[in-house]
Amino acid sequence: MHYRRFIGSNPLALGPLPKDAKIGKLEDDGENGAVFSRYAGVRRFDQLPISDKTKRGLKEAKFVEMVDIQRAALPHALCGRDILGAARTGSGKTLAFVIPVLEKLHKERWGPEDGVGCIIISPTRELAAQTFSVLNKVGKFHKFSAGLLIGGREGVDVEKERVNHMNILVCAPGRLLQHMDETPNFECSNLKILILDEADRVLDSAFKGQLDPIISQLPKRRQTLLFSATQTKKVKDLARLSLRDPEYISVHAESVTATPTTLTQTVIIVPVEKKLDMLWSFIKSHLNYRILVFLSTKKQVKFVHEAFNKLRPGIPLKSLHGKMSQEKRMGVYSQFIERQSVLFCTDVLARGLDFDKLVDWVVQVDCPEDVASYIHRVGRTARFNASGKSLLFLTPSEEKMVERLQEARIPVKVTKANSDKLQEVSRLLASLLVNFPDLHTVAQRAFITYLRSIHKRRDKEIFDVTKLSIEDFSASLGLPFTPRIRFANLKTKKKGVFESSIALEPENDDEDNVVAPTRVVKKDLLGEDLEEDDFPLRPNEEGKGVEKSNKDEGVPMPGTRVSKNKKLKISQHRPSGSRVKFDEEGNPVAPLAIVAATTETEVALDEEARKDYYKKLGEQLRKVDHEDKKVEREKRREKRMKEKIKRKQGEMEEEEEEEGHEGSASSEEETGPKRKRAKKMYFDDNGDGDEEKEGGKINTDAISIAELEEMALKLITQS
C-alpha cells in the first residue's frame, strides 16, 4: 500500500529535508504502524534507506551527494519497482542500478546456496568490466559473489566451473546465452533483479537473437531496470521484458540540450577525399591531448592506425576494435587512460565507457549511423561536469545530419574545412603503400568496408554512396587504383563504381562492436566465425593478385582484380575431418552436401536448407537439453534446500542458545518444529547492522510481510 502512492511521483520535485531532520523510523509502532521519514527527495546517499554495508562502500568510494538520475531513480528502484531510466551520458546511471542490486539481495538475505540473484547485461565487454568494477567497489562490504562473464574462448571453461556459485553476473548477452546453453546446471530460476545497461542497444535487432532466448529462461516475477542515455519506449520492446507498471524516469528530457552542457560540439564539412588530411592536420596540431577517434569499420581503424604510426605524428597512437582479444583490448584501454594519446576505434567504445573524465576530444571521422549513436560517441568526453570537445566530419552529402542533430536538441557549430590549411597526408600514404605491401591490402579493405558501411546505412537521405567521389577517396588512402566493387541493389552505375565479383551484400556487416550479428559469408557451415581476412581479396585467374605480386616483386600492383566468373566455391567433397555422415538409405554423404545445393555451374549454399537443418537440429538439442536440465535442476534445488535448512537450523540453534542464556523460554522448544530466524529490522550507523537501535538512527532494512508474520507468530508462541 505504501508503495502504491509513490508510483508516478517525481522525487526531484520534492524539496530537501531540513538539515536536522530525523531520517528513518520516526515513531514507534502506533495504531497505524510505524512512521518513517520520507526519503524520496533526499540528497545524500547516507539518507537513503539502504544497508550500512552499501553506505560504507559508497563512502569509501567517495560518493556522497546523489546526482539527478540517482535521486530520481533510487527511491523507486529501492521499492522494488521496474524502471526505464534515461539520463545524459556520463551522468551517473551506473550507481542508479548498482545500489538497488546490492540492496535487493541484501534484503532477500541472499546466501551462497541461493545461486544467481541478479544479472546485469551490457552490450560490450568493456562496459561490463567497468560496471563490474563499480559493483566491486560499492559492494565491497557485502558478501555476495559476483562474476564477470566476458572472457575469450579460453575463458569460457573457467567460467563454467564458477558460474554456478555466483550471486551477481555482469555479462554481455552472447556469453550469458552460451552459459545458459552449455554450462551444466546453470540456472537462473531464482533471479530477483535484471538490469539492462544501454538498454536501447541491448534491445535492438542486433541482439534480438540472443536476448529473447535469455529472457525466456528468466523467471517472470522479478524486478527489471533499464538504463540508457537514449532510451527506448517501444511498447513491443517493453512487452518482451514483461515489465510491470514501469516508472519512466527521464531526468534531462526537459533540458534545453540532450548532450552535457559542458560539451562544445563542432561539425566540419569536408569532402570524403579530404577526411584523412583533416584528421592528420588535427592530430598534428593537438599533440598534448587525449583524443578518441571514431571510424566506421575495423579495417579503417587498422589502416589509419598503422599508416599514421609509420608517419610518426609525434603523439602515441593506439587502436581498439571488437575483433581484438580481450586482453589486448583491456591493455590498450588502460594505456590510453595513462597518457595523452590518440585512440582510433569503432563504435565498440561508443557506449557507456567512463574514461574517468580524461578524454579531451572526441573526433568522429565518419558520420555515426544515427543521432543516438552520435550522443553515445560524444558522451565519452565531458563526463560528470567535466568539460570536453567534439568534432564531427560530415561530407557535403551528409550535411542533413546537422538538421537531425538540431532536431534532437544537440547544439552544434557548423564550419567548412579550409583546404588550404590542411596538411596533405595522401601523398605520404601513397609512398607508404609502395614500401609496405601489407598496408596496401589493408588500405583496400578500409576503402571497401567504408563504402559498404555507408551503403548499408538505413537513412538514405544522409547516406548515399553514389554521391561520394569514389576515385578521389581511393586516391586519398594512397591507393594507386580504385578497387572494383559492386553494390547489391544498386542499379545505377556512377562514375567510379565498378563491378567485380566480390559482392558486398548489405547484410555483411562490418560492425565489430559487440557480439556481432550473424554475418552470412563470414561464418562457415559449422557456425565458426571466419575473420574478414579469411576471405582475402583473391588474385585473379592469371595470378596477378596484389598480395602475391607485391611479395614476389616488391612492386605495388594495381588494386584487386578478381575475375567476374570466379565466385567463391565450396566443394562438397572437400575433406573435413574423418567423421562420415550417411543419408537415410545408408549412403555416405559428404559433410557439406546436406546443406549445399548443386547447380550446373557452381555450388552455392542453399540458405533455406541450411537454416532448416540447423533449426531442426537446434530444436532436438534444446529438447534433450531441457530434459537434462530439469532433472539436474531438481537435484540442485533439493541440495540447496538441504544446505539452506542446515544453515538456518544452525542460526536458530545459536539464537536459542542466546535466548537460553537470557533465561527466556524457547518458543520453538515448546511448539515443535524449528522456524526461520526473524530478520532484523534496523541497522546501526556504524556497525554491521546486527542490532536494532532506537530513534534518530536510520532504518536501513525493509521487512517483508512473510517475515512480519513469522515474527508475529514467534511473539504469540512466546507469550
Ligand SMILES: Nc1ncnc2c1ncn2[C@@H]1O[C@H](COP(=O)(O)OP(=O)(O)OP(=O)(O)O)[C@@H](O)[C@H]1O
Ligand atoms: N553521485 C556521484 N558523485 C560523484 N561522482 C559520481 C556520482 N555518480 C557518478 N559519478 C561519476 O560520474 C562518472 C560517470 O558515471 P557513469 O559512468 O555512471 O555515467 P553514465 O550515466 O552511466 O554514462 P553513459 O551514459 O556514458 O554510460 C563516473 O566517473 C562516476 O564515478
